[in-house]
Amino acid sequence: MKPAAICFFDLDGTLLTSDSVVSESSVGALRELRAKNIMPIIATGRTLCEIEHVLEATGMTSVIAMNGQYVLYDGEKVYTNPIDVEEIKALHQGTQSQNVEMAFYTEAKIRGTAQNEVMEKHYRYLGEESPDVDAELYLKEPIYMLLLLLEKGDDYFPERFSYFQFVRNTPFSNDVVPKGGSKAQGIAKLLEVMGFEDVPTYAFGDGMNDLEMFGAVDHAIAMENAVPALKEKAEFVTADNNSDGIEKGLRLCGLL
Secondary structure, three states: OOOEEEEEOOHHHEEOOOOOOHHHHHHHOOOOOHHHHHEEEEOOOOOOOHHHHHHHOOOOEEEEEEOOOOEOOOOOOEEOOOOOOOHHHHHHHHHHHHHOEEEEEEEOOOEEEEOOOOOOOHHHHHOOOOOOOOOOOHHOOOOOOEEEEEOOOOHHHHHHOOOEEEEEEEEOOOEEEEEEOOHHHHHHHHHHHHOOOOOOOEEEEOOHHHHHHHOOOHHHHHHOOHHHHHHHOOOEEOOOOOOOHHHHHHHHOOOO
């Protein structure tokens, strides 16, 4: 059945509180949305194995994962965009020259090229354990997203690897996807494949990797804790992620 509307939710700083959990008010709001035939969809830089607790807590079954590289609708895979192996190999060589470690993302696992302090800081920041090491995972399985683990030196990579898009997503990392890859691209593919181009779309976000997503939906809602550039693109600004911002934002834009 075609939904009456679709609402996309970023996770960190948006649907998740600072304790990396979904608030009771948000769980209730998502339940209300589904009762009104409005489909809530997670739109995140994370992969599926990182968000199992969110799916369980919310009952959500649709995900734009890894910044648009892997898309599920109602539990079914509708779009994937694996990264070219030779391009990963070249970037891996570049990171080694700069003493920067990487993480490889499939839909089911994360593996690092090596353990180091920045890797530990990043995953601690997300409330996760550092991944196991397998520097050759990209030679064995499709990789949909990469992470560069670095606190500075961002400019080195875009200048040399123009076929990738680099977005700083935490103080300790850059998300890496193919050029043009984004949550917006994943949303566009979902709407196209499912025949939902005429369905009204909404999105909630807080970070720089939500900018393209805000441009891809009909109505954009920024959290109070969002970066200024995102607030400028928003139709509404709701309360922060620790103050029932999701429920309040859904009421602001008329979905509840």
